[in-house]
Amino acid sequence: MRYLSNVTTLEYEAARCTGCGRCVEVCPHGVFSLNGRKAVLGDKNLCMECGACLRNCEAQAIRVRPGVGCAWAILRSQWRKGKDETVCCCD
């Protein structure tokens, strides 16, 4: 399944990559792969901006605005009405 194309904030600077392979290990959608001593950015439209690669890239070769793609959370942050219990990503 695919979501919207050309929206992700993911950016990758290959020059900084040290080839540790952490991004390949953590991405749940296989956006990165390893080619020799460098990570390669594949289909970035599969990126869900979870931020796992960003957080685990010691070389700081990855930039992304991490967040949760949850409409309820976005609505709630807009119109905070105190405590109501909505389902979002909790399972």
Add this chain to the structure above:
Amino acid sequence: MRMIKELPPEKIVCGCSEDKPATPPAGRQELSGRPWVSGFIPTPTGDIPLVSTRLSFGDKLSAFKVRWGVGRMSCHVPPGLYAAGRPGPQSPVLVTSNYKLTFDSLRRRLTGQDAWLMVLDTRGINVWCAAGKGTFSTEEVVSRISSVGLSEIVSHRKVILPQLGAPGVAAHEVQKRSGFRVVYGPVRAQDIPAFLKDGLKASWDMRRVRFRFQDRLKLISMEFVGSLKYLLAIAAVLALVGLLAYRRLSAWDFLPYLGAVVIGSSLVPLFLPWIPGRPFALKGALAGLAWTVFLIAGGRLGWLPAVGWKLAVVYLLFLPAISAFLAMGFTGSSTFTSLSGVVKEMKTAVPLMGASVVLGVIFYGLSFFI
């Protein structure tokens, strides 16, 4: 939606539960009362509770209840170190969250394995959401390693974290601060035995999240429960309008709206890949539109209550908007939507849904005079 455009991104975290206080580690007496603790094993730091790797009827019953929203937010296990099988200093350390369903799905895969389980205090939230919320974090991993005295219990210096914990944990920082190297294990607990057997190697497939029909099926009970408040609000408005305008209450008046809610909250999520469009709100609107056309056509053909042209317009303005709104909410339960994508879809969808409902209210008011 100017407001959404200017949204500070760091403010958006999963909105599924309010922040809860930390759970203190439980003492031996409290732990021995838990049905999933089958005994204790001695270690240099004291007795460690041994977990059962079989789920009891009670575990399954509480999991079922949680799927329907009953007791969901109080479903946690005390953080700390646990044992499965007969672990020793060489045995692997599996790190997990203290959401009971997560803990259960891990321990039931450990039959025949000797392993340590290090349960973090994620406030009863599953690994992925807790990583997004910042409770499954570098800080929590580092401080839990220290508080359970892990370096005295195992001779190696490796901890296995679930891959979906990675958004909250910087592996290199954990290593720097604790001396333990982080290895990210598979996404699903069911792949743990194969992962351990292959010398801590996860295959390509084990590293991918999935969102199959059966995965979505597990979620829709909770989606439906979440939509009940909208259903009640709609029922209240319809009852009020019915009594004031026509002096009657009819289930038939309510049924089209019930259908729109069930479609948006449950059927669109379930049949997600087969409904056209990529934005969830569009999928919901199309499904709601199909339902509306069905109602109008059924009325025309005589096998459903007749739908006059005014009522048809009211249905067209309300029903697709309701389905679209609820389907849009499923973005948060899905495994592949990004914040940027959802913001983009909402910028178009929310004003359209709002306009549709406002027009519906105006038209309904005017329809008494036409």
